[in-house]
Amino acid sequence: MSELILQALYSGVLQGGSYALIALGLALVFGTMKVINLAHGELVLLAAYMAYMVESKLGLSPLFAIPLALVLVCTCAVLVYFLVSLIRKDRELNSLILTYGIGIILTNAVLLIWSADVRSTSSAWFQDAVVVGPFYSMRSELLFFVVASVLMAGLWWWLSRSWYGRAVRAVSSNRDAAKLMGINPRTTEIVSFVVAGILASFAGVAIFSYGVIQPAFGHALTVKAFIITVLAGIGSIPGVMVGGLLLGIAEALTVTLASSALQELVGMALFLLVLFLMPNGLFGAKARRG
Amino acid sequence: MLEIANVRAGYGAINILWDLSISVPTGQLTTIIGPNGAGKTTLLRAIMGLVPLSQGSIRLNGQPLDGSSTWHMLERGVAMIPEGRMIFKDMTIEENLMLGAFPKAHRAASQANCDKAYAMFPRLHERRTQLAGTLSGGEAQMLAMARGLMSDPKLLIIDEPSLGLAPVVVNELFEILARLKEEGRTIVLVEQNTHKAVGVADQVYLMQSGKVVLSQPAAEVSLEALHELYFAR
Numbered sequence: 185m186s187e188l189i190l191q192a193l194y195s196g197v198l199q200g201g202s203y204a205l206i207a208l209g210l211a212l213v214f215g216t217m218k219v220i221n222l223a224h225g226e227l228v229l230l231a232a233y234m235a236y237m238v239e240s241k242l243g244l245s246p247l248f249a250i251p252l253a254l255v256l257v258c259t260c261a262v263l264v265y266f267l268v269s270l271i272r273k274d275r276e277l278n279s280l281i282l283t284y285g286i287g288i289i290l291t292n293a294v295l296l297i298w299s300a301d302v303r304s305t306s307s308a309w310f311q312d313a314v315v316v317g318p319f320y321s322m323r324s325e326l327l328f329f330v331v332a333s334v335l336m337a338g339l340w341w342w343l344s345r346s347w348y349g350r351a352v353r354a355v356s357s358n359r360d361a362a363k364l365m366g367i368n369p370r371t372t373e374i375v376s377f378v379v380a381g382i383l384a385s386f387a388g389v390a391i392f393s394y395g396v397i398q399p400a401f402g403h404a405l406t407v408k409a410f411i412i413t414v415l416a417g418i419g420s421i422p423g424v425m426v427g428g429l430l431l432g433i434a435e436a437l438t439v440t441l442a443s444s445a446l447q448e449l450v451g452m453a454l455f456l457l458v459l460f461l462m463p464n465g466l467f468g469a470k471a472r473r474g
Numbered sequence: 475m476l477e478i479a480n481v482r483a484g485y486g487a488i489n490i491l492w493d494l495s496i497s498v499p500t501g502q503l504t505t506i507i508g509p510n511g512a513g514k515t516t517l518l519r520a521i522m523g524l525v526p527l528s529q530g531s532i533r534l535n536g537q538p539l540d541g542s543s544t545w546h547m548l549e550r551g552v553a554m555i556p557e558g559r560m561i562f563k564d565m566t567i568e569e570n571l572m573l574g575a576f577p578k579a580h581r582a583a584s585q586a587n588c589d590k591a592y593a594m595f596p597r598l599h600e601r602r603t604q605l606a607g608t609l610s611g612g613e614a615q616m617l618a619m620a621r622g623l624m625s626d627p628k629l630l631i632i633d634e635p636s637l638g639l640a641p642v643v644v645n646e647l648f649e650i651l652a653r654l655k656e657e658g659r660t661i662v663l664v665e666q667n668t669h670k671a672v673g674v675a676d677q678v679y680l681m682q683s684g685k686v687v688l689s690q691p692a693a694e695v696s697l698e699a700l701h702e703l704y705f706a707r
Contacts, residue, residue, distance in 0.1 A: 344569070347576060354562050354573050360524055361560040366548035366577040366625070419564070 187318070192440035193433055194319040200432025201332030204425045205387040206405055207412035208339065209380030211424045214413065215356030216369070216376040218276050219268055222283040225405030226290035227264075227381060231257050231388020232397045233294055236303045246305060246393050253385040260290075261381035265374055287402060295399040304396040311394075328390035335386060336425055339379070343421060352376055356419060404448065411455045417465025427466065430454075475500040475629060475660050476521070481530035483520040490516040492684040493530070498629075498677075503651070503661040505671040505692075508681035509704060514664040517681070518633050521662075522547055522554045534629070548577045554631040555622035558614035563607030567598055570606050570617055574624025584624065591620035594650065612643035619650065630654065631662045636670065648674055668700060680704065 210224050231253035235246035242248075264286055268279045305311070310324035342349040354362040355372045362369060391397060391405075412431050416423030431451055438450040458466065476498035484490040490513040498504045506514050519525040521532055523544040532539040534550060547553070553574075562570050571591055575584035592599035595616045601609070606617055615635055622630060635651070636644040648670050655661060655674065665671035672678055678695050680688035680703055688703055 347581065350565070350569055350573055351576060353565060353569075357562040357564055358560055360544075361556060361562065362573075363524065363544040364522060364547075364554050364556060364560075365573045365621075366545045366580075367573075368543065368545045 188440055189437070191319055192436040194316075195321060195325070196433030196436030197429055198321055198325040198329040198432070199436060200429035201329040201336075202387045202390045202428075203408055203412060203432050204428025205332050205335060205383045205390075207409040207416075207424045207428050208336070208421065209383045210406075210409040211413045211416070211418070211421065212352065212376040213373075213380050215419060216352055217265075217268070217373045219279040220283070220410065221264060221268075221377075221380070222280060222406055223264055223287035223290060223402075224283075224380065224384065224409055225407070226287045226294075226402035227257050227260055228384045228388040228391065228405050229294060229397065229399070229402035230260060230290065231385045232392040232401075233298055233303075233388075235305075235389040235392040236298065236397065239305060239307065240303075245307060245309070246389055250385060250389055253389055254382060257385045257388070258378050258381035261377040261384070262374060265377040269370070269373070287406065291399050291402055294402075298399070300399055302396050302398045303392070305393050307393075322394050324390070324393035328386075328393060331386060331390065335383060339383070340421075342379075348372070348375055352379075408451060411451050414455060414465060415458050417467040420465065420467040423465065423467030475535060476662070477531075477533040478517075478521070479531050479533075481517075481520060481532065482528045483516060483525050484528070485516075485525065489528070490684050491520065494681075494684065494686060495530075496679055496686065496689075498660060498662055500660050501658055502676040503655045503663060503674060504677045504679065505663045505665055505675035506679045506681055507665050507668050507671055507700075507704075510666075511683075512681040513684040514681055515633055516684075518554060518631050518662070518664055521631060522552070548625045548627070549579060551628035552631065553622045553625055553627035553629070554633065555618050555635070556633050557635075557637055558611060558618045561606045561609075561614050561617050561621070563605065565606060566603050567606055567609070567617055568602040570621050571598075571624055574621035577625065580625045583626065587624045587626060591623055594623075594653075595620050612639050612646075615639060615643075615647065619647075623654075627659070629660045629662070633664050634666060635663075636665065636667045644670065668704065669697060672697065672700070 206228050210221060213219060213221050234253040234256060235249040238244050238249035239246045264283065268282060271278045271282065310322065312323045313320055314323045314326050343353055351367045352372045352375060354365060354367060355369045359369055408431060412424060412427040415430065416427035434450050434454055435447050438446050478494060478496040481491050481494045482489060494517065508514055516525055520527060523542060527540050534552065571588050572584055575581055575587060597613060598617055598620055609617060635647050644667065651674050663671060672692050672695050675692040678690050678692050679686050680700065
C-alpha cells in the first residue's frame, strides 16, 4: 500500500510540473494586467493539437511541434492581449467575459479542424516505461518534468535577475510606482502574455505526449490553472510552482486511493478548502500584509 | 527649469487644481506647502503625467511636457520620489534600487549609482537582500529616495518625505535634502512640515484648495504669517 502511495506521489509530482507551467502563465498575466485570461487553457490545448498534427500528418515526433506551437500560441496570446487592451471600462470584469468568449471560439475552432475525437500519442518511444529507483513512469512524463523544471528555473532567473523580469514584477507590485521608474506597463503586459504563451506551448506538447486530449479539455485546464493560482495566493510565483505540484499529487492520490472519476473533483475540493481555511492562499499572506 | 502655467487637472469629473502657476528655477529648491487636500500631490502627479491636464501647460526647459508619458520622464532627467509607501514591497531592497535605473540609458551606471546610494544610506546596504516590505517607515522613505537617485536626475520631485516619521528621522532626511541641493540638483519639495521645508528652500509656495495663495522667496517668509494663512479657512 505504501508503495502505491509513493508511486502516486511520484506520478503526481511529474504531472504537477505541467500544471505549474500552465498556472504560471495565468498568474503572470494576472500580475501585470489584473486580467484573468480564461482562454489560457485553450492556448495550451492549441499547442497540444499542434503536437498531434505534427505526429499524425508529418509522422514526426511531437517534439518537433514545439517551434510551431511557440509561434502559433504566442501569436494567439498577443492577439488576446490586444483584444483585452481594447476594453476601456471595468477591464477586470469585462475581460472575464471577453476571454471566456475567446476560449469558446478556440474550442470550436479546434472542434472544426480536428473533430471531437479523443487523441493521444502513438509514439512508442514516449510511452516506454522508465524506472527511477522504485518508481515507474512513462518516458514522456519524466522528460517533460525535466523540461518544466528547466523552464521554471529559467523563469525564476528571468524574474529575479533580468531587467524586464524585474519590470514585470514591479508592475505587478505597484503600477504607478513602476511607471515612475521609466517602465511602460503596456510593454510588460505584452511580455507577460508572450511568456505565458511560451510556457503554454511546452505544457501543451507535454500533455499530448503523455495524456489524451479532446477539444473540451482546454476549459478544464483553465480551471486547474485558476485553482492553482488561488491555492498559491494570487501574486506568489513560487507559490504557483508548489501549487501545481500539490494539485498533481492530490489528483494522483485520488486516482490511486479512490477512483479516477473523482480526479476532477479533488481539485475543486482542495480549492474550497483552502479558500475556507486560508483565504489568502497558502503563500499569499505575506503579500497581503501592510 | 520647470514652468507650470494655468494648469487645471483632476480625477475624472472632480477637478483639483485650479489655474495653478508655479515656476521652478534651475539649481534651486522650491517647496510647495499646504494642508491636506490642497492638491499638492495631484500637482506632482500632473507634472509626472500620472494625472492628465484639462487646461494649461507644463514646460521643462522650454519643452512642453503635457501628453508625454510618465515612463519617459526619467530619460528627460526628471525623477519623482513618491511617498515611502510606493516602494515595491515584495521585492528586495537591491531590486528596488535597480528598478530606479530601468531606462536603458541609465543601466550602465546602475552599479556605480547603487554604491553611491548605499554610501548615502548605509542602513539600506545592511538590508540589501531583505524584502522592502519589512522596512520601517523611515527606512522605506530612505529607500524611495535612494531609488529616485539611481538615474542621477537633474530635477527631483519629492512628495512629503517626512510624512508619519519620527523627528530624528525627519532631521536626517532634511540633512540629505540639503546635500542634494548642494550637489546642484533642482528640487521640488512638497511638505507638510512648514518649518523644516522653509528652512531648506529657496522659494516657497503655499497651496490651498488647488490654488497658490502665497509665493515668496524663503528668506522673506515669516513663519507666523505663513501659519496664519495655512490655518485660515
